[in-house]
Amino acid sequence: xxxxxxxxxxxxxxxxxxxxxxxxxxxxxxxxxxxxxxxxxxxxxxxxxxxxxxxxxxxxxxxxxxxxxxxxxxxxxxxxxxxxxxxxxxxxxxxxxxxxxxxxxxxxxxxxxxxxxxxxxxxxxxxxxxxxxxxxxxxxxxxxxxxxxxxxxxxxxxxxxxxxxxxxxxxxxxxxxxxxxxxxxxxxxxxxxxxxxxxxxxxxxxxxxxxxxxxxxxxxxxxxxxxxxxxxxxxxxxxxxxxxxxxxxxxxxxxxxxxxxxxxxxxxxxxxxxxxxxxxxxxxxxxxxxxxxxxxxxxxx
Amino acid sequence: xxxxxxxxxxxxxxxxxxxxxxxxxxxxxxxxxxxxxxxxxxxxxxxxxxxxxxxxxxxxxxxxxxxxxxxxxxxxxxxxxxxxxxxxxxxxxxxxxxxxxxxxxxxxxxxxxxxxxxxxxxxxxxxxxxxxxxxxxxxxxxxxxxxxxxxxxxxxxxxxxxxxxxxxxxxxxxxxxxxxxxxxxxxxxxxxxxxxxxxxxxxxxxxxxxxxxxxxxxxxxxxxxxxxxxxxxxxxxxxxxxxxxxxxxxxxxxxxxxxxxxxxxxxxxxxxxxxxxxxxxxxxxxxxxxxxxxxxxxxxxxxxxxxxxxxxxxxxxxxxxxxxxxxxxxxxxxxxxxxxxxxxxxxxxxxxxxxxxxxxxxxxx
Numbered sequence: 001x002x003x004x005x006x007x008x009x010x011x012x013x014x015x016x017x018x019x020x021x022x023x024x025x026x027x028x029x030x031x032x033x034x035x036x037x038x039x040x041x042x043x044x045x046x047x048x049x050x051x052x053x054x055x056x057x058x059x060x061x062x063x064x065x066x067x068x069x070x071x072x073x074x075x076x077x078x079x080x081x082x083x084x085x086x087x088x089x090x091x092x093x094x095x096x097x098x099x100x101x102x103x104x105x106x107x108x109x110x111x112x113x114x115x116x117x118x119x120x121x122x123x124x125x126x127x128x129x130x131x132x133x134x135x136x137x138x139x140x141x142x143x144x145x146x147x148x149x150x151x152x153x154x155x156x157x158x159x160x161x162x163x164x165x166x167x168x169x170x171x172x173x174x175x176x177x178x179x180x181x182x183x184x185x186x187x188x189x190x191x192x193x194x195x196x197x198x199x200x201x202x203x204x205x206x207x208x209x210x211x212x213x214x215x216x217x218x219x220x221x222x223x224x225x226x227x228x229x230x231x232x233x234x235x236x237x238x239x240x241x242x243x244x245x246x247x248x249x250x251x252x253x254x255x256x257x258x259x260x261x262x263x264x265x266x267x268x269x270x271x272x273x274x275x276x277x278x279x280x281x282x283x284x285x286x287x288x289x290x291x292x293x294x295x296x297x298x299x300x301x
Numbered sequence: 302x303x304x305x306x307x308x309x310x311x312x313x314x315x316x317x318x319x320x321x322x323x324x325x326x327x328x329x330x331x332x333x334x335x336x337x338x339x340x341x342x343x344x345x346x347x348x349x350x351x352x353x354x355x356x357x358x359x360x361x362x363x364x365x366x367x368x369x370x371x372x373x374x375x376x377x378x379x380x381x382x383x384x385x386x387x388x389x390x391x392x393x394x395x396x397x398x399x400x401x402x403x404x405x406x407x408x409x410x411x412x413x414x415x416x417x418x419x420x421x422x423x424x425x426x427x428x429x430x431x432x433x434x435x436x437x438x439x440x441x442x443x444x445x446x447x448x449x450x451x452x453x454x455x456x457x458x459x460x461x462x463x464x465x466x467x468x469x470x471x472x473x474x475x476x477x478x479x480x481x482x483x484x485x486x487x488x489x490x491x492x493x494x495x496x497x498x499x500x501x502x503x504x505x506x507x508x509x510x511x512x513x514x515x516x517x518x519x520x521x522x523x524x525x526x527x528x529x530x531x532x533x534x535x536x537x538x539x540x541x542x543x544x545x546x547x548x549x550x551x552x553x554x555x556x557x558x559x560x561x562x563x564x565x566x567x568x569x570x571x572x573x574x575x576x577x578x579x580x581x582x583x584x585x586x587x588x589x590x591x592x593x594x595x596x597x598x599x600x601x602x603x604x605x606x607x608x609x610x611x612x613x614x615x616x617x618x619x620x621x622x623x624x625x626x627x628x629x630x631x632x633x634x635x636x637x638x639x640x641x642x643x644x645x646x647x648x649x650x651x652x653x654x655x656x657x658x659x660x661x662x663x664x665x666x
Contacts, residue, residue, distance in 0.1 A: 008321020008449050009546060129321045129449060179649040181322070218610050227604035235582035236607065239614040242579060249648055272616040274549075274623055 001115050001123040001162070002201070003137065005192065006174035007184045008129040011206040014275050014283070015174050016126045018268070021284040023122050031120035032061045035107060035128055035136065060120070069106040073155075101139030102152070108140060108159045115162065115169075134188060137163060137171075138195035166199035173203040173263070177253040186260040202294075203263045204287075205254060207270040209247055215240050266290040303665035304641040305542065305571045309336040312540050314435055314443045314533065315570065316428075318456060318558065319544040320551045321449030324575040327650050328544045328643075329446035330358060330380070331659035337378035338660070341441040344379040346430050348423070348448050355382070357652045365430065372653050379440070381430075388426040388433075389416045396522035405515045411508040415466070421455035423448040425462040432530040456541075457565040460530035464523050472513055540570025543635065547577050547624035552631050559635055572640040573663055574628055578621040579644040581614060 002019060004012050013034070020030045115123055127133040140159040143152065162169055171192060175185035185203060192198055219240055222233060257265065268286050271279040308315060309332055317329040326347045333345035344367045347360070358380040359370050365384040372378055390407055397403035406412050416422065424447060431445045447456070458465070466472070498506045533539060541562050545555040555572075562569060625642075632640045643662045650659060 009548070009551060010322065013550065179651070212609055212613060214609060215613070218607060221606050222610060225604070225606065227607060231582060236610040236614050239581040239617050240610050242581070242617065243613050245648070246645075272620050 001111070001125065001169045003125045003127050003133075003169065003171045003198070004174060005127040005133040005137075005171055005188060006129070007181045007188075010174050010176050010181055010185075011275075012129075012174050013126055014280070015172065015204055015206065015268070016124050017280055018283040018287055019122075019124050019172070021280050022287050025284065028121035030060070030122045030124060031114065032124045032126065033064055033111060033114075034061070034126035035064050064107045064110060069103065069110050073106050073109075101135070101143045104136045104139035105143050105152070105156050105159055108137075108163070109155045112159055112162045134191045134195055137192060137198055141196065160197070164197040164199075170199045170201040172201050173261075174206055175203060175257065176207055177205055177250040177257070179253065182253050182257045182260065186257070189261055189263065200263055202266050203257065203261060204266045204268060205257065206268045208250060208254075208267050209243065209270050211247060212243065215244050264294055266294075304639060304663050305332065305573070306335075306664045308332070308540055308542070308570045309341075309442070309664050310339055312570065313441065313538040314431060314445070314536075314540070316431065316445050316447060316456075316534075316539070316541045317544050318447045318541060319449075320546070320554045323449075323544045323546050323551065324643075324650075325449075325544045326354065326446045327656070327659060328542070328573050328575060328663065329444050330354065331656040331663055332542070333378060333380075333442070333444045334372070334374070334653065334656045335660035335664040336442050336444075337372070337374040337376040340375040342377040342379075342439065343442045343444065344381060344434055344440045345444040345446065346381045346383050346427070346434065347446040348383050348427065354651050357656070367434070370653075376441075381434075383423075383427055383430055383445075385423050385426040386416050388430050389422070392429060392523075392526070393519075396519045396526070398518060402515060402519075406512065409508060409512045409515065411505070411512040415463075415512075421459060421462050424455040425459040428456070428459040428530055428534065429526075432526075432533055435533060457561060457567070460527040460534070461524075462527075464520060464527055467513070467516065467520055467523075472509070535566055535568075537568070540568045542570050543572045544575055545572070545628075545631070547574050547628055549627050552628055556631050556634055559631070569635050569638045571638045572631065572635045573643060574640065575643045576645040577624050577642045578617060580621045581617065 004016050004019070006012050016032050016034070020032050023030045111123065111125060114120075128136050140156045140163060143156040173185050173189055175181045189200055189203070193200060219237060222228075222236060222240075225233075228236065254265070254267075266287060267290060268283050271282060273279060315329075315332055317325045317332070319325055326349070329347060330345050333343045336343045345358070346365075346367075347355075347358070359368055360380055360382050365381050365387055367379040367381040370378040370380050393406050393412075394400075394403045397406065427445050427447050431443055434440060434443045543555055543559055545551050559569060559572075628640075641663055643659055646655070646658065648655075650656060
């Protein structure tokens with residue numbers, strides 16, 4: 001089971017889809033779960049189910065709804081048919097407020113159920129954005145402090161046991177090579193380790209512009225060339241300078257990330273053509289390549 | 302007049318909202334700076350500024366009291382950081398009939414959970430802080446940056462959040478034994494309470510009952526306050542500014558937010574699309590740019606020595622065109638409110654100079 005976490009807007013959902021594509025290409029069955037409240041959840045709630053870019057036979061996309069998880073839980077623990085009426089009248093809101101983390105633990109309990117039942121070879125969880133991810137994954141340990149006994153406590157303990165077993169569950173962090181996302185992913189990483197006790201696998205640096213090391217030489221060639229007219233030359237030079245400056249920022253941030261977070265990095269390229277089915281193939285290929293070179297270098301599983 | 306200049310010149314409250322990672326804090330701060338440059342007394346309330354931007358605004362502590370930003374402007378620029386907890390505590394203290402009752406609420410574990418985990422509390426407190434600062438009349442304009450919104454309704458509902466929570470039938474039910482004698486509480490209620498206690502723990506239920514009891518008599522104050530906040534948000538003088546990055550998922554999310562705000566009768570002041578790839582002029586001979594992210598076979602023909610430059614220009618042009626194309630429906634949706642595009646700058650924005658640059662794009666100079 002892999003949990004994909006990172007700041008809003010860094011491409012968690014894209015990474016989930018990429019991992020699913022790669023794993024299903026290797027013949028594994030994959031279940032991708034997005035949590036309500038994650039950006040993909042909000043977006044898909046607005047426009048209908050997310051487009052499934054992978055044949056349904058090999059990867060299944062599903063969304064977890066906290067309220068349903070709570071109702072299901074109440075039903076199976078003594079409130080019987082009353083639960084649904086209570087849910088409609090707002091009991092979910094009160095229970096969730098009275099016991100922070102209850103929704104999270106119940107959703108993770110659902111994930112654990114699926115994991116234990118072996119519904120797929122790999123379960124990928126699209127976690128809520130950074131701060132929320134810490135609360136989401138740390139909820140199980142937090143809840144155990146508040147609830148001293150009963151079925152809820154047992155549930156929390158089972159979830160915590162899953163999260164804290166590195167053979168069953170790992171976190172894949174996602175960031176961009178930019179100042180704020182780098183700071184935030186480092187903070188999130190340490191918070192996740194401390195508060196959820198979950199094993200961190202690697203950090204994916206998404207949307208990296210592929211390097212063009214010869215750009216400077218090319219600009220020199222352009223300056224001494226009469227092959228293009230002035231306007232075209234100006235556009236070519238401006239685009240090259242923009243690219244070079246973004247790349248400098250990117251290199252700096254990748255280095256900062258390396259200093260701030262001692263985890264293996266996996267680099268994914270920026271997609272000039274947008275994130276469509278082809279784009280996911282490109283990313284899956286890049287991810288496979290990055291993983292292969294890591295195995296060759298012998299610094300990872 | 303350009304972009305959102307009328308907003309920073311004439312409105313008295315601006316609320317920046319949009320998906321996470323869009324740059325709301327930066328846009329909020331640059332709107333505030335633009336207004337201060339136009340002789341207005343402005344305060345910007347941010348939720349969680351990036352370290353260096355926070356430093357630039359003088360927000361080194363965690364204070365939610367405004368502090369003056371050291372910048373030479375004709376008006377005044379102040380900044381504050383939203384502290385959900387302390388804003389909530391202040392509100393409770395204001396409406397409690399006495400210090401003892403305030404203390405009873407503030408130390409109640411159920412209250413502490415509400416202040417931290419009731420969904421939409423951050424939005425509620427952002428709106429509350431907005432109202433509080435607006436009410437003080439020290440400022441001509443209050444700009445509020447908001448938490449990344451997971452549910453658009455959180456804004457619309459924000460002011461009535463707590464009173465509606467207290468109207469919850471379950472809490473009403475919990476109140477019954479407190480209000481009447483235990484004997485009068487129905488057998489069914491008792492059974493239900495026992496069942497709930499069994500599931501979520503009896504201490505939790507006891508805390509909830511104590512909280513609701515302590516809160517009695519304060520609801521009207523809160524309700525009245527909520528009405529005033531709601532009126533302020535709906536006022537002609539208030540506007541919501543949507544901030545979004547040019548990616549399809551975020552654009553869809555922003556469209557939903559825009560519809561929800563409009564349906565609730567709130568004013569959309571404008572849309573800022575942040576960090577759009579710049580355009581570098583047309584390619585020679587109108588050749589189509591078909592960059593595909595692969596630096597393999599060339600898709601456009603330039604002279605051989607310059608092929609990498611051509612490929613780079615083609616790729617960046619394709620991205621810029623795609624981003625502009627996909628945000629068209631959103632632009633139409635928010636019209637007649639203006640849409641401004643802020644290009645991706647060559648480096649991150651972390652000082653007043655950077656904010657001025659953004660302000661130039663958003664509100665003109």
